Amino acid sequence: MSSQSGPQTTLFDVQPDADTAGGLETRYDATFVARLALREKQVQQSYRPIIQIHKWFARRPGSVFRSLMHAEFDGRPLASSYTSAHDLAGIVADPFMGGGTTVYEATRLGLSVVGCDVNPMSFWTVRQAVAPLDLEAFEREAAQVIQDVRNELGDYYRTRCTECAELADVKYFHLVKHCDCPSCGKQVDLHPGLRLAESVRHPREVYHCPRCNTLKEVTASKTPHCPQCDYDLAQRPTVRSVTTCQHCGNKFRFAEHLGKPPRHRLFGIEYHCTHCYENIRGRQFKTPDADDLALIDRAAEQLRATRDQLLIPEDAIPAGDETSRLHRWGYHKWNELFSDRQLLGLGTLMKRISEVPSDEVRYALATVFSDFLRYQNLLCRYDTYALKCQDIFAVHGFPVALLACENSLLGIPKVGSGSFVHFVAKYLKAKQYAKHPYEIVYDGKRKVIHPIAGESIETPLVESEPEGRPQEVWLSNGPSQKLMLRAESLDGVFTDPPYYDNVQYAELMDFCYVWLRKFMAARAEFSQETTRTDDELTGNATLLRGLQEFTSGLSEVFCRMSSALKPGAPLVFTYHHNDPKAYVPLIVAILDAGLTCTTVLVAPGEMSASLHIAGTKSSILDSVFVCRNPSYASGVSGADISTLVNADVAAMQAVPYEPTSGDIACLTAGHVAAATIRHLRVTWVAGDPLEQRFTTATKAVAAIRDELERTTA
DNA sequence: TGATCTAATAGTAGCATGTC
DNA sequence: GACATGCTACTATTAGATCA
Numbered sequence: 001m002s003s004q005s006g007p008q009t010t011l012f013d014v015q016p017d018a019d020t021a022g023g024l025e026t027r028y029d030a031t032f033v034a035r036l037a038l039r040e041k042q043v044q045q046s047y048r049p050i051i052q053i054h055k056w057f058a059r060r061p062g063s064v065f066r067s068l069m070h071a072e073f074d075g076r077p078l079a080s081s082y083t084s085a086h087d088l089a090g091i092v093a094d095p096f097m098g099g100g101t102t103v104y105e106a107t108r109l110g111l112s113v114v115g116c117d118v119n120p121m122s123f124w125t126v127r128q129a130v131a132p133l134d135l136e137a138f139e140r141e142a143a144q145v146i147q148d149v150r151n152e153l154g155d156y157y158r159t160r161c162t163e164c165a166e167l168a169d170v171k172y173f174h175l176v177k178h179c180d181c182p183s184c185g186k187q188v189d190l191h192p193g194l195r196l197a198e199s200v201r202h203p204r205e206v207y208h209c210p211r212c213n214t215l216k217e218v219t220a221s222k223t224p225h226c227p228q229c230d231y232d233l234a235q236r237p238t239v240r241s242v243t244t245c246q247h248c249g250n251k252f253r254f255a256e257h258l259g260k261p262p263r264h265r266l267f268g269i270e271y272h273c274t275h276c277y278e279n280i281r282g283r284q285f286k287t288p289d290a291d292d293l294a295l296i297d298r299a300a301e302q303l304r305a306t307r308d309q310l311l312i313p314e315d316a317i318p319a320g321d322e323t324s325r326l327h328r329w330g331y332h333k334w335n336e337l338f339s340d341r342q343l344l345g346l347g348t349l350m351k352r353i354s355e356v357p358s359d360e361v362r363y364a365l366a367t368v369f370s371d372f373l374r375y376q377n378l379l380c381r382y383d384t385y386a387l388k389c390q391d392i393f394a395v396h397g398f399p400v401a402l403l404a405c406e407n408s409l410l411g412i413p414k415v416g417s418g419s420f421v422h423f424v425a426k427y428l429k430a431k432q433y434a435k436h437p438y439e440i441v442y443d444g445k446r447k448v449i450h451p452i453a454g455e456s457i458e459t460p461l462v463e464s465e466p467e468g469r470p471q472e473v474w475l476s477n478g479p480s481q482k483l484m485l486r487a488e489s490l491d492g493v494f495t496d497p498p499y500y501d502n503v504q505y506a507e508l509m510d511f512c513y514v515w516l517r518k519f520m521a522a523r524a525e526f527s528q529e530t531t532r533t534d535d536e537l538t539g540n541a542t543l544l545r546g547l548q549e550f551t552s553g554l555s556e557v558f559c560r561m562s563s564a565l566k567p568g569a570p571l572v573f574t575y576h577h578n579d580p581k582a583y584v585p586l587i588v589a590i591l592d593a594g595l596t597c598t599t600v601l602v603a604p605g606e607m608s609a610s611l612h613i614a615g616t617k618s619s620i621l622d623s624v625f626v627c628r629n630p631s632y633a634s635g636v637s638g639a640d641i642s643t644l645v646n647a648d649v650a651a652m653q654a655v656p657y658e659p660t661s662g663d664i665a666c667l668t669a670g671h672v673a674a675a676t677i678r679h680l681r682v683t684w685v686a687g688d689p690l691e692q693r694f695t696t697a698t699k700a701v702a703a704i705r706d707e708l709e710r711t712t713a
Numbered sequence: 714t715g716a717t718c719t720a721a722t723a724g725t726a727g728c729a730t731g732t733c
Numbered sequence: 734g735a736c737a738t739g740c741t742a743c744t745a746t747t748a749g750a751t752c753a
Contacts, residue, residue, distance in 0.1 A: 044740070044741080044742095045729090045740070046729060046730090046740090066718080145739095192722080192723070198724095199750085239748090240721085240722090240747085240748055240749090243747090283738095381723085381724095384724070384725095385724065385725055385726085386725085386726095386739080386740090387738080388738080388739070388740085392751070397721095399721070399722065399723095400722095401723080402722095403723095414738090414739085415738090415739095416730080417738090417739055418740095420739095422739085426740095445753075
C-alpha cells in the first residue's frame with residue numbers, strides 16, 4: 001500500500017479512499033453481501049445455528065463479517081469464492097465480541113482470534129460455541145438427566161385428559177395475577193381480556209368465562225358469549241391500571257392491592273394426550289380440576305421441604321434502567337420471578353446437572369439450562385395466535401404482564417416449545433454446526449445446505465494472545481480497555497461496538513447469570529455477583545454513565561486496538577444510528593487512535609424497529625467503517641457525500657432492496673462521520689481535554705451537515 | 714386544552730421443519 | 734403440496750406525560 005494523504009482543502013474533498021492494491025475497500029461487494037445478509041436475517045437461526053448456543057441480543061448477520069474478512073484477506077473475488085473452503089493465516093480481534101459473530105466467522109476462515117467482552121454471559125456463550133464438545137457424551141448425559149428428573153418430578157406436569165381420562169403431559173399452565181377487591185374483599189382476577197386462544201391454529205376460539213370460572217370454546221365471533229351463562233366474553237375486565245371486580249362491579253386501581261410480589265392463580269391448561277391427539281383437531285385445553293390445583297400446593301410443600309438442598313439463587317434484583325420496572329411490581333429477588341413449581345423443577349434440574357462428572361458436558365448442560373430459563377418464569381406470556389409460550393426477552397426489557405404462561409419443565413420432544421428437551425436439541429444442533437459449518441445456497445427457490453469442508457468453529461482455546469499458527473482462540477472476559485495485546489500483532493480488528501443508548505445487556509443477562517454462576521463456583525468469570533460493571537460502555541442512567549464515559553471508553557479501546565494492529569491493517573466496525581450526534585464518540589475514538597476512515601461501506605444489520613433507533617423511520621442498513629493508519633491509506637475518490645450515498649442506494653436497489661428514508665439518513669450520517677474524520681485528522685490533538693475534543697467533533701459534524709444541506713437543497 | 718411524544722402492553726408476522 | 738406447529742422477531746394501540 002502506498003502512503004499519501006494530506007489536509008483537506010474543502011469540507012467536501014472527501015478523500016482518501018484506500019489504495020486499490022487490495023483490501024476490503026475495493027473487494028467488498030455490497031450488493032452480493034446484502035443479498036446474503038437479508039436472507040440470513042429472515043430466520044437467522046436457520047442460516048447460522050451457532051447462535052442458538054445461548055440468547056444474545058442484536059446479532060449481526062454472520063455473512064457480513066465473513067464477507068468483510070474474506071474481502072480483506074482473500075485475494076479471490078467475493079462472489080465466486082464465498083462458499084469455498086478457506087484456510088487463512090493471521091490474527092484478528094473483536095474487542096466487543098457480544099454474541100461472537102466475528103469469532104465464529106474468523107475461526108471458520110482459519111484465522112486465530114482474540115475475543116473480548118466485559119459481560120461474562122458474552123464470554124461464556126462464545127466459549128461454549130468454540131470449545132470442543134463430545135456430542136455423544138453430551139446426548140447420553142442429557143438423556144440421563146432428563147430421565148432422572150422426570151422420574152422425580154414428572155407427576156407435577158401431568159393432567160387428566162378430558163377426552164379419555166388418562167394422564168396426559170401438560171404443555172402450558174395459564175396463570176392470572178389477582179388481588180383482593182377493596183369493596184367486597186373477594187379475590188379479583190386481573191384478566192386484561194378473556195381470550196386465551198384465537199382460531200388460527202385451533203378450530204375455535206378459547207375464552208375464560210369469569211362467571212362460570214371455566215374455559216369455553218366458541219366459534220370465532222365479534223360478539224362472543226359464554227355458551228353456558230351468556231356472559232359477554234369480549235369484555236376487558238382490566239384496562240391499564242384499572243380493574244373491574246367480577247363479583248361486585250367495583251372499579252379500582254389494582255396496583256396498591258397487589259401482593260408483593262404479585263400472586264397468581266391457575267385458570268387454564270394446555271396439554272397433550274398421546275391417546276387422543278390423533279383424533280383431535282387443534283390443541284387440547286382444559287379448566288384445571290381439583291387434582292391440578294392440588295399439585296400446586298404439593299409442589300410448594302416439596303419446595304419448602306427441600307429448598308435448602310437445591311441451588312436456587314437468592315440474589316436481589318439490583319436497581320437499574322430496566323430492572324426498576326420489576327421493583328415497581330414488587331419483585332425484589334430474581335427467584336420471585338418463578339412459581340414454586342418452577343423453583344422446585346429448576347432447582348432439582350440444576351442439582352442433577354451439577355452432578356455430571358465431565359466438565360465440558362456439565363458446562364454444556366448448564367448453558368442449556370441458563371438459556372431455557374427464558375421460557376421458565378412468570379414473565380413469560382402465551383402467544384394467543386401461535387398458541388405457544390413467548391420468552392422473557394421477546395422484547396428487550398422486563399415487561400410484566402397480567403397473564404403468565406408456566407411452561408412444562410422437561411417437555412415432550414417435538415411438541416410445545418421452551419422446555420428442557422427442546423433446548424437440548426437446539427444446543428446439539430448448534431454444536432453440530434460448530435463442528436461442520438455450512439452456508440445455504442439457492443438452487444432457484446430451493447434452499448440447499450452447502451457444507452464447507454475443512455471449516456470449523458470449534459478451535460483450541462488458549463489463555464493468551466495466539467501467534468496465528470497453529471490456529472487458536474483467546475477469549476477474554478473483561479474490559480477491552482485493559483486487554484493486553486502485543487504491538488503490531490493483529491491482522492485486523494472486526495467489531496460491532498455498543499451504541500450509547502443500546503439495550504441494557506447486563507441488566508437483562510443478570511436474569512440468567514445469577515443461575516448460571518451457581519454451577520461455576522470454580523471459574524473466575526463468575527466471581528462477580530452481577531454482570532453489571534462500571535467498565536461497560538453503554539449509557540445507563542442508574543449507574544450515572546453518560547456520553548462522556550462512553551466516548552472516553554470507546555477511545556481507550558480503539559487506541560489499544562490501533563497500537564496492536566500491524567502497519568496498515570484495518571480496524572473495521574459496523575454502526576448505525578439516525579441521530580448524527582451519535583457518531584461523535586466514534587469520530588473522537590478513531591481520531592484519538594491515530595486512524596483515518598478509508599471508506600464507509602453498506603451492509604444490512606439488525607432488523608428494523610430496534611429499541612436503540614431513535615424516532616421516526618427505522619433503518620436496517622449499517623455503515624461499515626474501515627479505518628487504517630493514514631500512512632497506509634491513499635487515493636482520492638473526489639466523490640462528495642451525496643454521490644457516496646447514491647452509490648450505496650444503487651447497490652441496495654440492485655439486491656433488490658429499496659432503502660427507506662431512515663436507511664438513507666443513517667448512510668448519510670455514516671459518510672458525514674467519515675468526512676469529519678478526514679477533515680479533522682491533521683489538526684487533531686488527542687491530548688486535548690475530552691470535552692474540547694467532543695466539542696470540536698460535534699461542531700465539525702454540524703458544519704459538514706450544514707454544507708451538505710445547502711448543496712443538496 | 715389539544716397536539717405530540719413516550720412508555721407500556723397486547724398482539725401479529727414470517728419463515729422454518731416434519732409428516733402425511 | 735397441504736397442514737400442523739415450532740422459533741424468533743416485529744408492529745399496533747393507547748394511556749399517560751409533556752409541551753406549546
